[in-house]
Amino acid sequence: MALPPKQVGTFIPSEISFLAENSFVTIIPRQAMESIALIGGAIPSMRPMRRIEVPIWVAVLLKKQSRCNIVPPDWLSEENLKITYDAEAANMTRFSANLPWEWVEVGELILGSAPDDLSSPPHVIRNLLRDIREVRQAKARAGLKNLNDSYLQLDNVGAMELNEIRSFVTMAMNQLRIMQSTREGGEQQDVDVEPDDQDDDDDDDVLPRESYDDSMRTATSYQDSYDTARDSSRLGSEFTGTEDNRASINSHTFAEVRQNSIQNRSRSVLPRAPSYTDDDDAEDADNDMEMDETYLNAVNGN
């Protein structure tokens, strides 16, 4: 049986969480236990009070049996979450590097299975996590305003956050890419188009709800403000052919506005892909990496 449609091209949250359960967490055993041989390696033998690292799914099972306490990762302390929140709020164009790749999932897993092991009241931690989520979501949405057909950069995004926008971003970028592929030089057989001369007869009810005159003025002033700083040579020459045809028919205001707008739409004004990194902040980036190492190593096949 093939994959359910819902899981095509994306993951469901429980699958992302499943992956995070493979990452490691420190526990303090409360009882001794012999080493257990597993497919993915052995759970080391445990002695009371001697810290070891185990996959989160092992830790959660032990915790359920009251055989261990879970040591929450440093970033999950109230103090560090507050610092992280401030860092997130201070820069609305990039994600902070204070959180590991699986922060959403690990946060949920530990809050759900070991709330009594946290150093602060669980609701305080939960609220902080929620606040951080919200401020980061706002950034992600702002970043999506820069969608394009080329690439997006999302450094320090979390696994669950990435998965939340995955379907949307994939579909939108693929659509833009397909449209972009029709650009001149594509494989298409160009067909000459007769000039568009019937606008005056069109019904206004299919058009925008606001007054059409208003929108026209807006369009014109928008174009005026961009009249300089554009590379219209290629588009300009291409337009000449159409222009000749246009001269032979009843040209009107729409045609003029159209001409302006064509010249204004050169590739140079296309938005650039957003970047959440300060490129010259190399030292910072190194620190980020160290923080992430445990998680990278834990979840990935490297």
Place this chain on the structure above:
Amino acid sequence: MNNYYDIDDILSDGQKIPAVFQLTVPGMGYLEHGRNTNTDIKEGARIELPLWMAEILAIGGISDELPTGFITVSTPAPFSNKVLNALSADPANVDLRGQSMQFYKFAERWLAMTGDDALLDTIMDTFKARAAIVNDHAHNTRSALMTDRSEFLGTLDDTEIKLFKAAQEASKDLKKWTSMKK
């Protein structure tokens, strides 16, 4: 690009293109009048043809007498200057669905046919601007409440509806998973 079995591609094949016949076609008058008649399509007749047919008939240079093809086409209403100007002014405020249910698919096909880069830029800018709003609505954000939800959603074309559903589904799934954990 065009998927043989894709229902949206098939639907976009049927979008109407305004065409002018460049020669008289005997016995085909029923295309023009929609009835069983034995009349001809006269040279110069204006008929709206489905895209798949227009695509074939409009290809020029088949013979010396037909440098422009059997028909000449003109811009379909959804891509008329009037619509494009409105889109440049305020993409969120145009009823795309009213223009064409397959607005972007149709645009794709029309652009592949004509190679109109200026039109392409407007369409792409429109898509980007509207996609961001679609995303806001799918996540029910505060900024989304600035525009009338049901009114805006009613203007989405099929591609945008798919986007909306994908974003909304992901958002719902995550909320459900989070509340499950509590």
Place this chain on the structure above:
Amino acid sequence: MTDARDLEIDDLINNLDKEYYSAHPIANSAYLTTQKSRDLKSLVRLWISERTCPDILPYAHELLDTMLDRVREQVEVIEMNTTSGDASGSAKLKLLFVETEIERVKFLVRGYLRARILKIDKYYMHILNNPDTQTRLSQSELRYTKRRGNHLKRYYDLRFLSSLPPSLQRLDDTTGGLQMVDAPDLDEVVFIRVLHDVPSEVDLGNEDKIELRKGNIYVLPYKVIRRYVDNGDVQLV
């Protein structure tokens, strides 16, 4: 995988692990260092890649065989323990971990195979027409693809194709702008994370160039990043 080879790889990796532990003194678990844990991580990776890649990736024969052997071994452990009748708390606890982990591994294997079947169903005609793609399938996947192709052809023939003129009966016609064969679109975008710095900029084929620095996360067309996925500089996420 032979023991000798395991040892050799272990030596190599142990050196890397030493570096890792000096940076992370708390990671003292034997769990991290073994070939077994690396194999499991590879399986996780495989599952993610197959789910997120538009193309059908080569079937991971060796790893799958290894993992399924290990599942069988663990099933034997369970059987031995249940027949020995040891009902002590520690015996039960041990079984709980063994059984839970078997389920987790089975979930990954099943997920991997299902992700592949999804693509095989969709692109079966493309696969049947491309010997190169066929080499990426397992024996049973290839058998499945061929049988699926035959069944569909027979069914369509019976229902309607046989009543059409022969020239219109094909299911893989690609003439005259017609494209009946659905193939993986390598231009589709994927999400990737950079594992190692790549010295030269990557040309995206339009006017954009990007740098690949460790930790970067990008969304871009699979085609432009594929070779870095293949050589392990970046991974699909």
